[in-house]
Amino acid sequence: GDSVTQMEGPVTLSEEAFLTINCTYTATGYPSLFWYVQYPGEGLQLLLKATKADDKGSNKGFEATYRKETTSFHLEKGSVQVSDSAVYFCALSTILTGGGNKLTFGTGTQLKVEL
Amino acid sequence: DAGVIQSPRHEVTEMGQEVTLRCKPISGHNSLFWYRQTMMRGLELLIYFNNNVPIDDSGMPEDRFSAKMPNASFSTLKIQPSEPRDSAVYFCASTERTSGRHEQFFGPGTRLTVL
Numbered sequence: 097g098d099s100v101t102q103m104e105g106p107v108t109l110s111e112e113a114f115l116t117i118n119c120t121y122t123a124t125g126y127p128s129l130f131w132y133v134q135y136p137g138e139g140l141q142l143l144l145k146a147t148k149a150d151d152k153g154s155n156k157g158f159e160a161t162y163r164k165e166t167t168s169f170h171l172e173k174g175s176v177q178v179s180d181s182a183v184y185f186c187a188l189s190t191i192l193t194g195g196g197n198k199l200t201f202g203t204g205t206q207l208k209v210e211l
Numbered sequence: 212d213a214g215v216i217q218s219p220r221h222e223v224t225e226m227g228q229e230v231t232l233r234c235k236p237i238s239g240h241n242s243l244f245w246y247r248q249t250m251m252r253g254l255e256l257l258i259y260f261n262n263n264v265p266i267d268d269s270g271m272p273e274d275r276f277s278a279k280m281p282n283a284s285f286s287t288l289k290i291q292p293s294e295p296r297d298s299a300v301y302f303c304a305s306t307e308r309t310s311g312r313h314e315q316f317f318g319p320g321t322r323l324t325v326l
């Protein structure tokens with residue numbers, strides 16, 4: 097079945113450091129790919145998405161490129177801030193028999209940014 | 212737009228009691244998801260509705276768990292009887308389309324503690 101593998105955390109960085117969180121996937125067909133972010137005490141919210149190969153999703157300085165050849169969707173940011181401290185989830189969409197779709201999530205990577 | 216609304220935000224109950232969690236999806240969304248999040252197992256999809264009809268309940272852990280969606284604007288997740296291992300944060304999410312390209316919008320979650 098479909099699956100998502102992302103790097104384990106926690107990842108601890110100093111402010112203004114470069115961030116990479118690796119994500120690879122296994123899926124049949126051509127799923128859409130997503131990064132969600134969860135701040136403490138809140139629900140998940142969409143950070144960025146890409147719906148086809150070579151698409152680049154971007155938001156709030158974060159970027160990720162849909163790489164079909166390497167089945168990857170790595171999240172990057174050039175200069176992190178303390179406010180970026182959160183848990184980041186990589187996900188892919190799966191079409192369900194009977195209609196609709198569901199998201200398959202990775203285990204999440206906690207990011208801690210220190211001054 | 213009020214977003215996905217969940218109630219209660221926190222629930223503390225004793226083992227054996229019935230627990231009912233409530234969700235109001237975003238108006239116009241036709242798909243609704245219930246998730247459970249724990250430290251041990253991460254984010255798990257429990258059940259999914261499309262146009263008020265349960266499509267995939269393979270994630271519901273036991274017969275003690277049941278979910279209903281009597282209309283397009285309301286869903287419940289019930290646990291009867293509750294057990295300490297049910298303690299988790301339960302999220303409801305909704306989405307507008309079933310193509311897989313549209314994001315899921317998450318509610319703030321209900322933190323359930325079963326003593």
